[in-house]
Amino acid sequence: MEIFPAIDLKEGKAVRLYKGEMASAKIYGEAFEFAKKFQDLGSKWIHIVDLDGALGGEPKNLEVIEKIRKNSSVKIQIGGGIRDEQTIRRYSDMGIDRLILGSAALKDPVFAKEMARKYKIAVGIDSKDGKVALEGWVKSAEIDALDLAKEFKGSDIQALICTDIQRDGTFEGINLDLTLELARVSDCFCIASGGVKNEQDIYNLNEKFEEHAIRGGVIIGKAYYEGRIDLQKVIKKFTPNI
Template structure:
């Protein structure tokens, strides 16, 4: 299980939204590069970047920060938020990003996702952001009637890297992850699933660890780290110790 610190960018600052609400913003750092280097120094093996400006408007406003982070760190970076064209995907990969996350177009233009996955094998992540089991798009501003599980199923035969499953109702709340939502998506996916939303304590990390056996291979953590609810090094130690044990298993991952 990989613990992945999140850096959410809004107007060049590191922030967190509460349940995806742009009117409920908490600012944490005005130097995203410094923040990225800090997470790397604390043992991060990957960074999760979100361009919140682009997610809302479709217009990238944080490219200078994204480029600077890519040049400064030597660990892989995955980025999402407002990535809705082939040209943008190409641009981000040329910036040096390891993987690009497609959210809105995964539901609006699934054929484009397949084309991009063919062009960039294992470089594309599908982001499934859901509330009450249904997918939201356009920076979580629009709610669809598509079930998260059905969307996950539709990408079974496409060479994507993974699926990020975000539960909007818990994101930024520190109230604990939606374990059932993660189980549901992992249960129908044949690629790894990365869990996102609600992690507020080490106990939440521990609760997610058994899901690794059904294909949940990463946990994105944002506000809990910024609020010092626990340290990244502490979370990584918990994962290492768990792996040394013979933990209880969920259902076998359907690879």
């Protein structure tokens, strides 16, 4: 199972939200410093979300993202405000390893699949009460999360990122049922996000993945920043060669 330490960017700082509410943002420090720390802990990936970009519809934290890319050797996946091919190409040229389409994939799944044939693309499905949220989670669509996931079965997307907004930043535990269902209907590499509370939560997810023969990973955010998880221990467990 892949481990994805997370950096949510707001005005260049690493922050965490509660249930996706921007007003709840808690600042933890400089994003660049956390990126260095995750690399030092042995992480293979960093998951970055440009929160300002998600709300504004275009990248807003390019300077700090570029600094992280130039000064780290880990793989980076980025989401937030990626709505067109020009932005995808810009990030790809910067050396970003995977681009996450959220609102763009919801509004135009065909576009997302076309981009996945040309670039390294993940699709973010952010679920609120079973429906897909968009544009920085401030709006909800009348589209069922499972129906959207089905659109990408057999496509070239590299991963499906499954977020339960109602659990994000709450320490209530991963929504296993949602994650497993999205993985089942899409047959994609599935990354669970939202609600991670402790190390056992991650081990339980891994057991379910193995039980159902699912390829996937987990995004670890607030649980790390609040000291509830020994990230180095988790990374070593799932990356034995460290």
